[in-house]
Amino acid sequence: MNSEKLKGNLDLLLLSVLAAGPGHGYSIITRLRERSAGAFDLPEGTVYPALHRLEAAGLLDSTWEVATGRRRRMYRLTLTGQESLADQARQWRSFSGSVARVIGGTA
Amino acid sequence: MRAADPVEDYLDRLLLTLGGSPRQVRHTLAEVEAHLHDAVAAGIAAGLPEHEAQAAAVARIGPVHAVTGRIAAFSRPSAALIRRTALAGSLVGGVALVAVGVSGAISWLLAIAGGGTFLTAPFPPGSYTRADCARWLAADPAAHSCVRAMTDDHTGEVILGSFAAGILGLAVLAAFWWMRRRWQDRSTLTALPVGSAEAAGVILAGLVTVVTLGTGIDAELVQRGVGAGRPFSLAIAALAAAVYFAIRLRRMVRLRAA
Numbered sequence: 439m440n441s442e443k444l445k446g447n448l449d450l451l452l453l454s455v456l457a458a459g460p461g462h463g464y465s466i467i468t469r470l471r472e473r474s475a476g477a478f479d480l481p482e483g484t485v486y487p488a489l490h491r492l493e494a495a496g497l498l499d500s501t502w503e504v505a506t507g508r509r510r511r512m513y514r515l516t517l518t519g520q521e522s523l524a525d526q527a528r529q530w531r532s533f534s535g536s537v538a539r540v541i542g543g544t545a
Numbered sequence: 546m547r548a549a550d551p552v553e554d555y556l557d558r559l560l561l562t563l564g565g566s567p568r569q570v571r572h573t574l575a576e577v578e579a580h581l582h583d584a585v586a587a588g589i590a591a592g593l594p595e596h597e598a599q600a601a602a603v604a605r606i607g608p609v610h611a612v613t614g615r616i617a618a619f620s621r622p623s624a625a626l627i628r629r630t631a632l633a634g635s636l637v638g639g640v641a642l643v644a645v646g647v648s649g650a651i652s653w654l655l656a657i658a659g660g661g662t663f664l665t666a667p668f669p670p671g672s673y674t675r676a677d678c679a680r681w682l683a684a685d686p687a688a689h690s691c692v693r694a695m696t697d698d699h700t701g702e703v704i705l706g707s708f709a710a711g712i713l714g715l716a717v718l719a720a721f722w723w724m725r726r727r728w729q730d731r732s733t734l735t736a737l738p739v740g741s742a743e744a745a746g747v748i749l750a751g752l753v754t755v756v757t758l759g760t761g762i763d764a765e766l767v768q769r770g771v772g773a774g775r776p777f778s779l780a781i782a783a784l785a786a787a788v789y790f791a792i793r794l795r796r797m798v799r800l801r802a803a
Contacts, residue, residue: 463576464583481607482584486576487614508583511576 444480448488450530451478453497453515453523460514462505463489489513497522551596551603552581561623561736562609577612625736628728632721633742639717640746640789644782646711649704651778656700659774665699666764666772667692703775740797746790753783 444451455461455469466489467482492498497519503512515523556578563570581602588598606612656664673695681694688694757780764773 462579464580481605481611482580483577483606483608483611486573486612490573490614508579509575510579511572 444478447530448480448484449492449497450523450526452485452488452492453519453526456498456513456515457520457523460512462510462512466513492519551599552578552585555581555603555606555609557735558609559612561626562613564613564623573612577606581606623736625730625733628724628733629736632724632728632733633737633745635717635721635724636742637746637749637790639714639721640786641749642710642714642717644714644750644786645707645779646714647785648775648778648782649707649711651781652700652707652775653704655774655778656704662696662771664772664774664778665696665703666768667696667699740794743790743794743797747787747794750783750787750790754780754787757783 451470452466455466455473458469461469463485464482467485470478470485489498489500493500493513496516498513499516500511500513502509504510556574559577560570560574563573565573581599584602584605585595585598588601589595591598593601652664673691678691678694681691681698682688685694685697688697757776761773761776761780764771764776
Protein backbone atom coordinates (compact mmCIF):
# COMPACT_ATOMS: atom_id res chain seq x y z
CA MET A 439 0.00 0.00 0.00
CA ASN A 440 1.12 3.58 -0.69
CA SER A 441 3.07 4.63 2.40
CA GLU A 442 1.75 8.22 2.24
CA LYS A 443 -1.84 6.94 2.40
CA LEU A 444 -0.84 4.75 5.30
CA LYS A 445 0.84 7.60 7.19
CA GLY A 446 -2.31 9.72 6.74
CA ASN A 447 -4.25 7.12 8.70
CA LEU A 448 -1.52 6.01 11.06
CA ASP A 449 -3.04 7.59 14.17
CA LEU A 450 -6.31 5.68 13.67
CA LEU A 451 -4.43 2.43 13.04
CA LEU A 452 -2.23 2.80 16.14
CA LEU A 453 -5.21 3.66 18.34
CA SER A 454 -7.04 0.60 16.95
CA VAL A 455 -4.13 -1.72 17.67
CA LEU A 456 -3.81 -0.39 21.21
CA ALA A 457 -7.55 -0.77 21.79
CA ALA A 458 -6.85 -4.51 21.92
CA GLY A 459 -4.39 -4.04 24.77
CA PRO A 460 -1.21 -2.18 25.81
CA GLY A 461 1.97 -2.73 23.85
CA HIS A 462 5.49 -1.45 23.21
CA GLY A 463 6.70 -0.08 19.87
CA TYR A 464 7.90 -3.35 18.35
CA SER A 465 4.79 -5.29 19.40
CA ILE A 466 2.53 -2.53 18.05
CA ILE A 467 4.14 -2.57 14.61
CA THR A 468 4.10 -6.39 14.59
CA ARG A 469 0.40 -6.49 15.48
CA LEU A 470 -0.32 -3.84 12.84
CA ARG A 471 1.43 -5.95 10.19
CA GLU A 472 -0.29 -9.16 11.29
CA ARG A 473 -3.78 -7.64 11.49
CA SER A 474 -3.36 -6.16 8.00
CA ALA A 475 -2.04 -9.50 6.65
CA GLY A 476 1.21 -7.73 5.70
CA ALA A 477 -0.47 -4.91 3.75
CA PHE A 478 0.55 -2.23 6.25
CA ASP A 479 4.31 -2.64 6.11
CA LEU A 480 5.79 0.80 6.64
CA PRO A 481 9.29 1.63 8.00
CA GLU A 482 8.99 0.51 11.60
CA GLY A 483 10.61 3.66 12.99
CA THR A 484 7.70 5.81 11.81
CA VAL A 485 5.51 4.56 14.67
CA TYR A 486 7.64 6.36 17.28
CA PRO A 487 6.98 9.99 16.32
CA ALA A 488 3.31 9.05 15.93
CA LEU A 489 3.17 7.37 19.36
CA HIS A 490 4.93 10.34 20.97
CA ARG A 491 2.55 12.77 19.27
CA LEU A 492 -0.50 10.79 20.42
CA GLU A 493 0.86 10.70 23.96
CA ALA A 494 1.50 14.47 23.92
CA ALA A 495 -2.11 14.92 22.73
CA GLY A 496 -3.34 12.89 25.71
CA LEU A 497 -4.70 10.01 23.62
CA LEU A 498 -2.08 7.57 24.95
CA ASP A 499 -0.31 7.04 28.21
CA SER A 500 3.02 5.28 28.66
CA THR A 501 4.93 3.59 31.47
CA TRP A 502 8.34 1.91 31.59
CA GLU A 503 8.23 -1.79 32.38
CA VAL A 504 10.82 -4.52 32.42
CA ALA A 505 9.90 -7.47 30.21
CA THR A 506 12.19 -10.32 29.10
CA GLY A 507 15.15 -8.58 30.70
CA ARG A 508 14.74 -5.29 28.84
CA ARG A 509 13.17 -1.93 29.74
CA ARG A 510 10.24 -1.24 27.47
CA ARG A 511 7.92 1.69 27.12
CA MET A 512 4.37 0.34 27.20
CA TYR A 513 1.65 2.41 25.61
CA ARG A 514 -2.05 2.19 26.44
CA LEU A 515 -5.16 4.09 25.40
CA THR A 516 -6.44 6.81 27.70
CA LEU A 517 -10.15 7.55 28.05
CA THR A 518 -9.67 10.47 25.64
CA GLY A 519 -7.90 8.08 23.27
CA GLN A 520 -10.85 5.67 23.36
CA GLU A 521 -13.26 8.49 22.56
CA SER A 522 -11.01 9.74 19.76
CA LEU A 523 -10.74 6.22 18.34
CA ALA A 524 -14.50 5.82 18.30
CA ASP A 525 -14.88 9.18 16.58
CA GLN A 526 -12.12 8.56 14.00
CA ALA A 527 -13.43 5.03 13.29
CA ARG A 528 -16.93 6.42 12.67
CA GLN A 529 -15.55 9.03 10.28
CA TRP A 530 -13.46 6.42 8.47
CA ARG A 531 -16.42 4.05 8.02
CA SER A 532 -18.51 6.86 6.67
CA PHE A 533 -15.71 7.95 4.28
CA SER A 534 -14.79 4.45 3.11
CA GLY A 535 -18.50 3.59 2.66
CA SER A 536 -18.92 6.65 0.45
CA VAL A 537 -15.79 5.78 -1.56
CA ALA A 538 -17.02 2.19 -1.96
CA ARG A 539 -20.38 3.41 -3.22
CA VAL A 540 -18.71 5.72 -5.74
CA ILE A 541 -16.32 3.06 -6.96
CA GLY A 542 -19.10 0.51 -7.07
CA GLY A 543 -21.24 2.92 -9.09
CA THR A 544 -18.57 3.43 -11.74
CA ALA A 545 -17.42 -0.18 -11.98
CA MET B 546 39.66 -4.86 14.58
CA ARG B 547 36.05 -4.91 15.76
CA ALA B 548 33.41 -6.09 13.31
CA ALA B 549 30.84 -3.45 12.37
CA ASP B 550 27.60 -3.72 14.32
CA PRO B 551 24.73 -2.20 12.26
CA VAL B 552 22.53 -1.83 15.35
CA GLU B 553 25.18 0.05 17.33
CA ASP B 554 26.00 2.23 14.32
CA TYR B 555 22.30 3.02 13.85
CA LEU B 556 21.91 3.97 17.53
CA ASP B 557 24.98 6.23 17.29
CA ARG B 558 23.49 8.01 14.28
CA LEU B 559 20.14 8.32 16.03
CA LEU B 560 21.76 9.78 19.16
CA LEU B 561 23.41 12.49 17.08
CA THR B 562 20.17 13.36 15.30
CA LEU B 563 17.65 13.32 18.13
CA GLY B 564 16.42 16.66 19.41
CA GLY B 565 14.46 17.53 22.54
CA SER B 566 15.24 17.35 26.23
CA PRO B 567 17.86 14.91 27.58
CA ARG B 568 15.02 12.77 28.99
CA GLN B 569 13.24 12.59 25.62
CA VAL B 570 16.53 11.66 23.95
CA ARG B 571 17.22 8.91 26.51
CA HIS B 572 13.71 7.51 26.29
CA THR B 573 13.57 7.42 22.50
CA LEU B 574 17.03 5.86 22.34
CA ALA B 575 16.03 3.19 24.88
CA GLU B 576 12.79 2.45 22.98
CA VAL B 577 14.53 2.09 19.64
CA GLU B 578 17.32 -0.01 21.14
CA ALA B 579 14.76 -2.41 22.63
CA HIS B 580 12.91 -2.45 19.29
CA LEU B 581 16.08 -3.31 17.35
CA HIS B 582 17.09 -6.05 19.78
CA ASP B 583 13.59 -7.56 19.52
CA ALA B 584 13.83 -7.42 15.73
CA VAL B 585 17.29 -9.03 15.77
CA ALA B 586 16.03 -11.78 18.08
CA ALA B 587 13.08 -12.39 15.71
CA GLY B 588 15.46 -12.58 12.75
CA ILE B 589 17.73 -15.06 14.48
CA ALA B 590 14.69 -17.13 15.51
CA ALA B 591 13.68 -17.16 11.83
CA GLY B 592 17.07 -18.69 10.96
CA LEU B 593 19.15 -15.66 9.94
CA PRO B 594 22.81 -15.38 11.00
CA GLU B 595 23.29 -12.70 13.67
CA HIS B 596 24.90 -10.10 11.39
CA GLU B 597 22.19 -10.53 8.74
CA ALA B 598 19.52 -10.28 11.42
CA GLN B 599 21.08 -7.00 12.63
CA ALA B 600 21.21 -5.60 9.10
CA ALA B 601 17.60 -6.66 8.45
CA ALA B 602 16.43 -5.05 11.71
CA VAL B 603 18.10 -1.76 10.76
CA ALA B 604 16.66 -1.92 7.24
CA ARG B 605 13.14 -2.55 8.57
CA ILE B 606 13.17 0.30 11.08
CA GLY B 607 14.01 2.70 8.25
CA PRO B 608 16.20 5.80 8.08
CA VAL B 609 16.99 7.72 11.25
CA HIS B 610 14.67 10.57 10.27
CA ALA B 611 11.76 8.07 10.28
CA VAL B 612 12.26 7.79 14.05
CA THR B 613 12.95 11.47 14.69
CA GLY B 614 10.03 12.53 12.52
CA ARG B 615 12.05 15.13 10.62
CA ILE B 616 14.22 15.09 7.55
CA ALA B 617 17.82 14.91 8.73
CA ALA B 618 19.00 17.57 6.28
CA PHE B 619 16.71 20.15 7.84
CA SER B 620 17.13 19.15 11.45
CA ARG B 621 18.98 21.34 13.93
CA PRO B 622 22.46 20.01 14.71
CA SER B 623 22.53 18.39 18.12
CA ALA B 624 24.16 20.14 21.06
CA ALA B 625 26.75 17.35 21.10
CA LEU B 626 27.74 18.07 17.51
CA ILE B 627 28.00 21.81 18.20
CA ARG B 628 30.19 21.14 21.26
CA ARG B 629 32.41 18.73 19.35
CA THR B 630 32.79 21.19 16.47
CA ALA B 631 33.75 23.94 18.94
CA LEU B 632 36.38 21.62 20.44
CA ALA B 633 37.80 20.71 17.02
CA GLY B 634 37.78 24.32 15.82
CA SER B 635 39.47 25.66 18.95
CA LEU B 636 42.17 22.99 18.79
CA VAL B 637 42.98 23.56 15.11
CA GLY B 638 42.59 27.35 15.35
CA GLY B 639 44.59 27.59 18.58
CA VAL B 640 47.50 25.55 17.23
CA ALA B 641 47.43 27.57 13.96
CA LEU B 642 47.65 30.87 15.88
CA VAL B 643 50.46 29.56 18.11
CA ALA B 644 52.28 28.45 14.94
CA VAL B 645 52.00 32.03 13.63
CA GLY B 646 53.52 33.18 16.93
CA VAL B 647 56.37 30.69 16.56
CA SER B 648 56.91 31.87 12.99
CA GLY B 649 57.32 35.39 14.43
CA ALA B 650 60.17 34.16 16.65
CA ILE B 651 61.77 32.41 13.65
CA SER B 652 61.32 35.58 11.59
CA TRP B 653 63.03 37.58 14.30
CA LEU B 654 66.05 35.23 14.22
CA LEU B 655 66.12 35.33 10.41
CA ALA B 656 66.00 39.14 10.45
CA ILE B 657 69.01 39.19 12.78
CA ALA B 658 70.90 36.69 10.62
CA GLY B 659 69.87 37.84 7.15
CA GLY B 660 68.83 41.45 7.59
CA GLY B 661 65.43 43.08 7.35
CA THR B 662 65.12 42.76 3.57
CA PHE B 663 65.48 38.98 3.83
CA LEU B 664 62.38 38.95 5.98
CA THR B 665 60.15 41.48 4.23
CA ALA B 666 60.47 43.11 0.83
CA PRO B 667 60.51 46.93 0.81
CA PHE B 668 57.51 48.71 -0.66
CA PRO B 669 57.97 49.54 -4.37
CA PRO B 670 59.19 53.08 -5.18
CA GLY B 671 56.33 55.52 -5.59
CA SER B 672 54.06 53.72 -3.16
CA TYR B 673 55.17 55.85 -0.20
CA THR B 674 55.65 59.58 0.41
CA ARG B 675 58.36 61.77 1.89
CA ALA B 676 56.21 62.10 4.99
CA ASP B 677 56.22 58.28 5.35
CA CYS B 678 60.02 58.32 5.08
CA ALA B 679 60.28 61.07 7.70
CA ARG B 680 58.06 59.07 10.06
CA TRP B 681 60.05 55.85 9.62
CA LEU B 682 63.40 57.63 10.05
CA ALA B 683 62.12 59.41 13.15
CA ALA B 684 61.17 56.06 14.67
CA ASP B 685 64.52 54.50 13.70
CA PRO B 686 67.27 57.19 13.91
CA ALA B 687 70.02 54.55 13.49
CA ALA B 688 68.79 53.71 9.96
CA HIS B 689 70.77 55.54 7.32
CA SER B 690 68.20 55.39 4.52
CA CYS B 691 64.46 55.53 4.03
CA VAL B 692 64.38 51.97 2.63
CA ARG B 693 66.25 50.62 5.66
CA ALA B 694 63.97 52.49 8.08
CA MET B 695 60.90 51.28 6.17
CA THR B 696 62.10 47.67 6.19
CA ASP B 697 62.88 47.81 9.92
CA ASP B 698 59.44 49.25 10.60
CA HIS B 699 57.73 46.60 8.48
CA THR B 700 59.79 43.81 10.07
CA GLY B 701 58.87 45.06 13.53
CA GLU B 702 55.18 45.09 12.61
CA VAL B 703 55.33 41.55 11.21
CA ILE B 704 57.08 40.18 14.30
CA LEU B 705 54.83 42.06 16.71
CA GLY B 706 51.70 40.93 14.86
CA SER B 707 52.92 37.33 14.90
CA PHE B 708 53.57 37.44 18.64
CA ALA B 709 50.09 38.88 19.20
CA ALA B 710 48.61 36.00 17.17
CA GLY B 711 50.65 33.52 19.25
CA ILE B 712 49.31 34.96 22.52
CA LEU B 713 45.77 34.80 21.15
CA GLY B 714 46.44 31.17 20.14
CA LEU B 715 47.49 30.31 23.72
CA ALA B 716 44.20 31.81 24.96
CA VAL B 717 42.24 29.76 22.41
CA LEU B 718 44.10 26.58 23.46
CA ALA B 719 43.34 27.36 27.12
CA ALA B 720 39.67 27.62 26.11
CA PHE B 721 40.00 24.28 24.31
CA TRP B 722 41.41 22.54 27.37
CA TRP B 723 38.71 24.10 29.57
CA MET B 724 35.94 22.99 27.20
CA ARG B 725 37.41 19.50 26.88
CA ARG B 726 37.43 19.06 30.66
CA ARG B 727 33.88 20.35 30.88
CA TRP B 728 32.44 18.33 27.97
CA GLN B 729 33.60 14.83 28.69
CA ASP B 730 30.23 13.23 27.88
CA ARG B 731 30.26 10.39 25.42
CA SER B 732 27.84 11.96 22.95
CA THR B 733 30.13 14.98 22.54
CA LEU B 734 33.23 12.83 22.14
CA THR B 735 31.58 10.66 19.48
CA ALA B 736 29.77 13.45 17.60
CA LEU B 737 32.57 13.57 15.02
CA PRO B 738 34.77 10.67 13.96
CA VAL B 739 37.76 10.08 16.22
CA GLY B 740 40.77 12.13 15.09
CA SER B 741 38.79 14.34 12.69
CA ALA B 742 40.20 17.57 14.18
CA GLU B 743 43.73 16.18 14.02
CA ALA B 744 43.25 14.99 10.44
CA ALA B 745 41.95 18.45 9.46
CA GLY B 746 44.97 19.98 11.24
CA VAL B 747 47.43 17.77 9.34
CA ILE B 748 45.82 18.66 6.00
CA LEU B 749 45.60 22.41 6.67
CA ALA B 750 49.09 22.72 8.17
CA GLY B 751 50.49 20.57 5.36
CA LEU B 752 48.91 22.81 2.73
CA VAL B 753 50.22 25.97 4.42
CA THR B 754 53.70 24.38 4.58
CA VAL B 755 53.69 23.62 0.85
CA VAL B 756 52.32 27.02 -0.19
CA THR B 757 54.62 29.11 2.02
CA LEU B 758 57.65 26.99 1.14
CA GLY B 759 56.87 27.52 -2.53
CA THR B 760 56.50 31.28 -1.98
CA GLY B 761 59.83 31.38 -0.10
CA ILE B 762 61.65 29.45 -2.83
CA ASP B 763 60.13 31.72 -5.45
CA ALA B 764 61.34 34.81 -3.57
CA GLU B 765 64.77 33.24 -3.17
CA LEU B 766 65.11 32.47 -6.89
CA VAL B 767 63.29 35.37 -8.52
CA GLN B 768 63.98 38.21 -6.08
CA ARG B 769 67.36 37.04 -4.81
CA GLY B 770 66.03 36.31 -1.34
CA VAL B 771 64.29 39.63 -0.76
CA GLY B 772 61.22 38.89 1.34
CA ALA B 773 61.93 35.14 1.47
CA GLY B 774 62.39 34.98 5.25
CA ARG B 775 58.74 35.49 6.18
CA PRO B 776 57.31 32.62 4.06
CA PHE B 777 60.20 30.37 5.17
CA SER B 778 59.51 31.07 8.84
CA LEU B 779 55.79 30.39 8.27
CA ALA B 780 56.67 27.15 6.46
CA ILE B 781 58.83 25.95 9.38
CA ALA B 782 56.09 26.74 11.94
CA ALA B 783 53.38 25.14 9.76
CA LEU B 784 55.50 22.01 9.37
CA ALA B 785 55.88 21.82 13.15
CA ALA B 786 52.09 22.15 13.52
CA ALA B 787 51.55 19.42 10.91
CA VAL B 788 53.93 17.09 12.80
CA TYR B 789 52.13 17.88 16.08
CA PHE B 790 48.74 17.02 14.58
CA ALA B 791 50.15 13.89 12.92
CA ILE B 792 51.50 12.63 16.26
CA ARG B 793 48.13 13.26 17.95
CA LEU B 794 46.31 11.52 15.08
CA ARG B 795 48.59 8.48 15.25
CA ARG B 796 48.05 8.21 19.01
CA MET B 797 44.26 8.39 18.58
CA VAL B 798 44.22 5.80 15.84
CA ARG B 799 46.28 3.48 18.04
CA LEU B 800 43.97 4.02 21.02
CA ARG B 801 40.96 3.34 18.78
CA ALA B 802 42.50 0.12 17.48
CA ALA B 803 43.47 -1.10 20.97
